[in-house]
Amino acid sequence: MFASSPTRSTGTAMLDHSKTVVFRLKGDGFALPVQGIDHIVQTPRLFPLPLLDEKFRGVFIFDENVLPLYNLYRFLGVEADNFSDSSPFTILFMTEFGKIGLPADEVLRIVDNSSGSMEKVDKDYGAIADRCFVFAGTRYPLLSEATLLADLTGSRGNIRI
Amino acid sequence: MNKTDTALMKLVARVGEIGFSLAVEHLVEVVQLDVGDIDATDVDGSGPELGTFLFRDQPLVLVDLGQAFVLKTADIEAEVPVLVMSGEQGLWGAVVGSVEGVYPESSFTTRDLPISLICTGQKLYSQLDIWRGEPLVCLEPYKIDRYRHAGSL
Numbered sequence: 001m002f003a004s005s006p007t008r009s010t011g012t013a014m015l016d017h018s019k020t021v022v023f024r025l026k027g028d029g030f031a032l033p034v035q036g037i038d039h040i041v042q043t044p045r046l047f048p049l050p051l052l053d054e055k056f057r058g059v060f061i062f063d064e065n066v067l068p069l070y071n072l073y074r075f076l077g078v079e080a081d082n083f084s085d086s087s088p089f090t091i092l093f094m095t096e097f098g099k100i101g102l103p104a105d106e107v108l109r110i111v112d113n114s115s116g117s118m119e120k121v122d123k124d125y126g127a128i129a130d131r132c133f134v135f136a137g138t139r140y141p142l143l144s145e146a147t148l149l150a151d152l153t154g155s156r157g158n159i160r161i
Numbered sequence: 162m163n164k165t166d167t168a169l170m171k172l173v174a175r176v177g178e179i180g181f182s183l184a185v186e187h188l189v190e191v192v193q194l195d196v197g198d199i200d201a202t203d204v205d206g207s208g209p210e211l212g213t214f215l216f217r218d219q220p221l222v223l224v225d226l227g228q229a230f231v232l233k234t235a236d237i238e239a240e241v242p243v244l245v246m247s248g249e250q251g252l253w254g255a256v257v258g259s260v261e262g263v264y265p266e267s268s269f270t271t272r273d274l275p276i277s278l279i280c281t282g283q284k285l286y287s288q289l290d291i292w293r294g295e296p297l298v299c300l301e302p303y304k305i306d307r308y309r310h311a312g313s314l
């Protein structure tokens with residue numbers, strides 16, 4: 001279990017390009033490259049904002065900044081019945097557009113990339129992942145800065161396999 | 162309170178579950194308006210304009226801020242608080258749910274709206290104020306009035 005853990009230093013430590021975090025959301029598993037993760041925290045209080053795109057669930061305050069919580073639920077066919085229905089953890093992920101929060105019910109482990117492999121993604125997750133990280137027989141759609149930004153901007157880049 | 166002091170204060174108001182902040186330099190007055198004082202003669206109900214009301218003997222446009230921001234709000238009661246503000250083409254009024262008070266600017270931490278939220282298309286506000294652990298939408302009366310005049314609300 002991870003809580004309030006910075007996964008990379010803001011100093012001079014080398015970024016780790018060889019590991020992947022796998023996590024669960026509503027029973028579905030996802031993967032994220034460790035290099036993009038800034039913090040994993042217990043989900044702070046969420047606030048609504050007017051005219052918020054459906055791609056976001058709300059915003060939260062972290063380190064005196066307002067960050068958006070990405071609505072990963074919409075790819076799972078999960079309707080949020082009420083605004084307070086939030087996952088216990090939030091993964092702060094760095095993108096060119098700043099940090100974005102990704103909800104997680106459970107952060108399973110950090111895996112060395114050599115322990116797994118990359119495969120094509122199922123069509124259901126094509127909108128947010130162009131590859132799957134396969135580990136211990138389970139396929140985890142691999143989220144990345146590129147796929148998240150493509151979703152936010154509504155653009156579709158080349159899909160790498 | 163001199164002009165310098167008022168520029169360093171912000172008003173906090175609420176519409177539905179959303180909090181708003183407004184630099185007092187943009188605020189002319191807060192008035193309690195009786196629903197019966199609203200002239201809705203030329204209102205077709207398609208936008209956030211509720212009609213006009215008399216302020217210092219001048220008719221001003223009255224806007225439902227909740228509708229402008231597409232918020233779920235209760236029906237307007239007998240009396241409503243109205244923020245009279247400066248706009249692109251003069252003064253205008255915005256109906257809010259409640260006014261919490263006026264506080265020193267030092268109690269707010271202003272942040273630009275995250276780029277990820279801007280790139281999804283919203284244009285009505287561009288900054289947030291963190292106040293007492295809560296993000297408030299910074300009201301930009303000139304911008305809102307401009308969009309209203311353009312029919313974009």
